[in-house]
Amino acid sequence: MLKNYFITAIRNLQRNRSFTVINVLGLALGISAALVLFKYVIFEKSFDTYLSNYDRLYRFTKRVESPNMVDLEGGVPNPFAKSFSIDYPELGTACRTFYTGENQLSVKNLTGDWVHYEQPDGIAFADSTFFKLFDYDWKIGDPKTALNKPGSAVISTSLAEKFFGVTDGGYDRVLGKAVKMNNKVEVFITGVVADPPKNASVPFKLIMEYEEVAKIFDFYQPESWTSTSSNAQVFFLANNNVTQKQIEDVLPDFAKKYIPESENATSFHVQSLAEMHFQPEFNTYENSAVNPDLLTVPIAVGVFLILTACVNFVNLSTALAIKRSKEVGIRKVLGGHKKQLILQFLGETFLITILSVLLSMGVAELIMTNMEELVGYNLSLDLFNDMQLLSVVLTVIVGVTLFAGLYPSFVLSKLKPVTVLRGKGQTAMSGNINTRRGLVIFQFFISQVLVICTLVVISQMKYFGNSDLGFQKESIITFPLPSPEASKLEVMRNELVRFPGVQNVSYAFGSPLSTNNIGSTFGYAPLETQGQFDVAYKVIDDNYLELYEIELLAGRDIKKGDTLTEALLSMEALKLMEMDDPNEAIGKEISSGFAGPKKVVGVFRDFHNKDLKEKRDPMVMVTYPDYFYEGAIKFNGDEGQTSELIAALEQAWMAQYPDTLFDYTMLSEQIMENYNDEANVLTLFQLFSGIAILIGCLGLYGLVSFMANQKKKEIGVRKVLGASVNQILNIFSREMLVLIAIAFLIAVPFGYYFMNDWLSGFEYRIELNVWVFVIAMAFTLVVGMVTTVLRSLQAAVSNPVDSLRSE
Structure with missing residues (x-):
């Protein structure tokens, strides 16, 4: 039938x-x-579940309340891990990590010359306890000692193949090899591990001993409780039978002990790995977190x-x-x-x-x-x-x-x-x-x-794509600066301004909408506020306003050569001072968490320093040549002239930075990448x-x-x-x-x-x-x-x- x-x-x-x-x-x-x-x-629901310690792994987070905003951060101050381990050794093991994202890595070829590679992801620094917390499949090396010594590093199999051509499993040939990062940090391979799986929230492929971060990160302050980088994160492996609530309960007293009273209200919290992947309001490596809704x-x-x-x-x-x-x-x-x-x-x-x-x-x-x-x-x-x-x-x-x-x-x-x-x-x-x-x-x-x-x-x-962001975004090329040496920057400027169509050249910490912001505080003495205001600091030069066509409403631009004594305020920052008239702020002195007090010399019209998904910040502009890490060229010309200009830029770049790979971005395209x-x-x-x-x-x-x-x-x-x-x-x-x-x-x-x-x-x-x-x-x-x-x-x-x- x-x-x-x-x-x-x-x-x-x-x-x-x-x-x-x-x-x-x-x-x-x-x-x-x-x-x-x-x-x-x-x-998405499988993220990090492959880890043997998944149920006992946590990340510490920070919450800062200022008079004008609440800031949630995945990063914590650098001394956090050491201090927490000393104060509460019975709770578990803490590990510092620092993720750097895209960077240049260099290795030596057979003739001893450095060969440069652009590595888009996976570069990090970590304490020696890292491999106690996170599982890796070891091809060669000892996880207990691999990061014990300064200058040591562990590399993944994909990078071993990319940099050293190891395709036959002979990873012993990689041990002792040197890897240089941004021509500043040189480390030596002590172990090789399999690449982390796709569902890893901590996707490290080159893991260097943590203290090496001081050589490439200017803001690294090993003993500071008032400075935090969002990339400096602390993970924690709880001991058996230690609950998340037990860890959370000790954090208020811990914050009270170490955070200065002069700081805005700061509290620390603990986040499980499962929560970490589904709480995108806290920054994660590679922005892998998703909204569970x-x-x-x-x-x-x-x-x-x-x-x-x-x-x-x-x-x-x-x-x-x-x-x-x-x-x-x-x-x-x-x-x-x-x-x-x-x-x-x-x-x-x-x-x-x-x-x-x-x-x-x-x-x-x-x-x-x-x-x-x-x-x-x-x-x-x-x-x-x-x-x-x-x-x-x-x-x-x-x-x-x-x-x-x-x-x-x-x-x-x-x-x-x-x-x-x-x-x-x-x-x-x-x-x-x-x-x-x-x-x-x-x-x-x-x-x-x-x-x-x-x-x-x-x-x-x-x-x-069509909104007015408050600054010029078309016909601008931006490029990173490997080092802010004044002599090199001046030579590059002189070379570039001679090129037909170039209208202006500016150096700064970042473009108006760049994610490279310096978050700090400022205050105004006549206001009796509890704590200081959180604002975004923009480090600029004397060509920045003109190049990006940012309108100055009152006062003047910062003088050329000034270093952190003068400041420009946005209208949003002016409102925090309870002023409506831009001229009223000229000559006033403000306190600053970024290198001390400053005199207000100008007020500019607000522009968007974040993408349109978020509210723009109050902003303060200062000049500080040591923090010039991005250049910008404003030009007019057709597609053919743009190609010629990029070639000229690359030539000027290579003359000053011969050991660094050239890179550039069209600002308008970079902005749309935010979406x-x-x-x-x-x-x-x-x-x-x-x-x-x-x-x-x-x-x-x-x-x-x-x-x-x-x-x-x-x-x-x-x-x-x-x-x-x-x-x-x-x-x-x-x-x-x-x-x-x-x-x-x-x-x-x-x-x-x-x-x-x-x-x-x-x-x-x-x-x-x-x-x-x-x-x-x-x-x-x-x-x-x-x-x-x-x-x-x-x-x-x-x-x-x-x-x-x-x-």
Whole structure:
């Protein structure tokens, strides 16, 4: 019997090839997209779970409250780890880490010359206790002693291959080799480890002994409790039976003991590794943390895509049911039971689902291996090593088979033999039309919500790109400075200003929107505030305002050659002094956490020192040549002249810094990189809304097919009586317009709610306008109309003789 069911199912699928192909493709599209989304969520939830000490590992964080803001930091003062270990040795082991991100690494070639490489990630410093906390697969070396000595370092296998060409496992040849960082720090390899997995929050590939950080980090103050770098983080391995609450309970007294009373209110907190990955408000290495609320979106989208694919299957199956109604009648006359018929049709659904899942797995694997630009890493299904995803696939197979197959099975199996064998199968099926209409409405509801989301994200991205940031961003090239030696910078300036089209050259700590900010405090004596204000300090030269076209509202620019005695204030900073008139601040003295008191010589118009997702800070500008770490060139010229200017810049650069790789950035492009996450969201919405619309169109195709079969004789009569093709098409078009309109009315409040909630995460945002919803409606109507016309045209041009000859 089972063999007969199988053979019959195969024959039916072959007999209705077009419906089979559409069903398989529709389900495969929905399932493949869902598998990618589910794998992404599973992967994000797996961060750091590979660590043997996962349940006992923590990170210390800091919270600083000033009169004007609350600052949350993943970094803590440098003496924190040592002091905590001395005061509370019974709690566990502390380890300092310092992550530097992108840097230049150099190694010696066979002739003894240094060869330079740009290393984009994985460079860090750590205490010798690091390998007690974090698991690495050791190829050679001793984790207990690898970082004990100054100048020691551990390298990963990928870097050993990249720098030393070790591809045969002979890692002993790497031991003792020298690696130089930014021509300032030279270390020697004491061990080789496997690369950390993709789901590591601490993705270190070159780990140097911690004290070496003093050679490259100007702000390193080993005994200071008032200076903190966000990259200087302390991890903690709790002893057995020590809870997170026990650690948290000692931190108030610890902060009171070491933080000076003159500082703003500072408290320390402890964060588990699981919390660390899902609390992006604290900075993490490589910004790997994600908002846990955002992980519900991929799950919801994945489920809805599968549901829309199932709805599409139901519509097409019930459209096909009219053709199979006589088959059902004959089976029942010959003694077929309702349960046997249900099993037969569920079996066919199961076959289609299996084919769809197999196809979707190939598509999903192809997508996952090309995801790096979107999420920063590639994935793989790897079903037999990922039990969670395997259970999801099995659930999808069973769920889709039941959800997509039960309704058509019950509809077909309950047909009465007398009715269908008299040729009244269409009449018997007509009672299910409202169900199919409801399913199509559901499909287009999902499609229109995704289209609305896509349009809103596009509008917000345009807002990011077109907003006035308060400074000039076009036609500016920025480049890092390996060292701020005044003589070298002056030679470079003189070389560059002679190039045609160059309008200005400036040196500073960073561009107006650079993440290289110096956060510190300032105060104004006449104000009796508790604590001092937190502000962003910008280190600039005397060309900075002119090059970036930052408007000076009162006073003058900082004098050339001044060093930390004069200051410029932003209007936001002026408001903290309780002043409205910029001229009132000129000549006033302010206290400063950045190198002492200063005299206000000018006030400038506010500009955005952060991306538009965050509120801009009050700012203070000072000049300090020792902190010039970025150059900028303002120019005008076409694309060809820009290329020539970059070549001239590289030549001037190499003349001053021959041992450093040249790099540059177009400021306008660099600014848009701040919105890569939003750009990735847009790409995903475009992809999934396209899939949802395609599946929705297949469902609409199924409904129109059903209507065409049901109205076959009606259309024949209308044509005999003189109805035109356009009049016949109108019958189907009216139906489609009503369904899409109903779906739109349901989609609008959902789309508005979701996107208003998404936009609320931005300090500067667009307003949701009616036109977004109008365009979504119009787009869906056009797509639906094309689908309807393509299918209904076949019925409209058919010969009425074919449908009426039996009458």
